[in-house]
Amino acid sequence: MRPPIALTIAGSDPSGGAGIQADLKTFSALGVYGTAVITALTAQNTDGVTGVHVPPADFVKEQLTTLLDDVIIDSTKIGMLANADVASAVADVIEARREDFGTIVLDPVMVATSGDLLLDEEAARVLATRLLPLADVVTPNIPEAAFLLEQNPATSAEEMHTQGEALRGLGARTVLVKGGHLRGSEVVDVFVHEHGTELLRGVMFDTRNTHGTGCTLSSAIAAQFARLAATEHGDDLTVMASAREFLASAIEHAIDWEISKKPETGHGPTNHLITVGSDRL
Secondary structure (H helix, E strand, O other), rough: OOOOEEEEEEEEOOOOOHHHHHOOOHHHHHHOOEEEEEEEEEEEEOOOEEEOOOOHHHHHHHHHHHHHOOOOOOEEEEOOOEOHHHHHHHHHHHHHHHHHEHHHHHOOOOOOOOOEEEEEHHHHHHHHHHHHHHHOOOEEHHHHHHOOOOOOOOOOHHHHHHHHHHHHOOOOOOEEEEEEOOOOOOOEEEEEEEEEEEEEEOOOOOOOEOOHHHHHHHHHHHHHHHHHHHHHHHOOOHHHHHHHHHHHHHHHHHOOOOOOOOOOOOOOOOOOOOOOOOOOO
């Protein structure tokens, strides 16, 4: 007997709102045992990123292979990869041991909420050509989808759908294009899958506490896929709905949070201390 187990392959965020820290908090909140392989150390807070230290790619590969030689993984979330060497190392291991990773959720982290660049262009090419075809779900926001496709950012749900289909054409099984950059009274995400397209609508909260929302959503999706592997109850749409519910609640319950000394300038975190959605898919 064992719990559902998820793996996050991502960078570290000392402020705790994004990256490995957000992923592991989300896994725990959703009743999933979390494991982690760290691809980068960042110096950052709610104001922004001041530095990035990337470990040798061979050590990232060693972290992965040592973990997989022992621990059963039901799902994997891939986040910040920092450079092409690290991205290639991760791709090498997945290509060699695809069955050991379970359901793969690829969050193409390129730019932090603060605007700081987290992925260089060569690494983005590796992500698009090698990792994207291995993914079960890809979760770009509007700028990330445009960057991967070398197109202009979408300005409507229709254009998000077109770009989602184009990303599926690159090999991803399903694509969730996140619509938060289209400001309005509601947020509309576009989920493109083999049977069609779904518009997933939710509340657009008026808050600066949005640091790590992409990390939180993608890790919630991975967590729910890990639970799905254990229960065999639910499907892709159920997973998307439950993960989006968790994120919405995490944002709503952090609207009044002030963990920063300068809350008027930075972007605070969401609230991972909630357990909404943890008891069901």
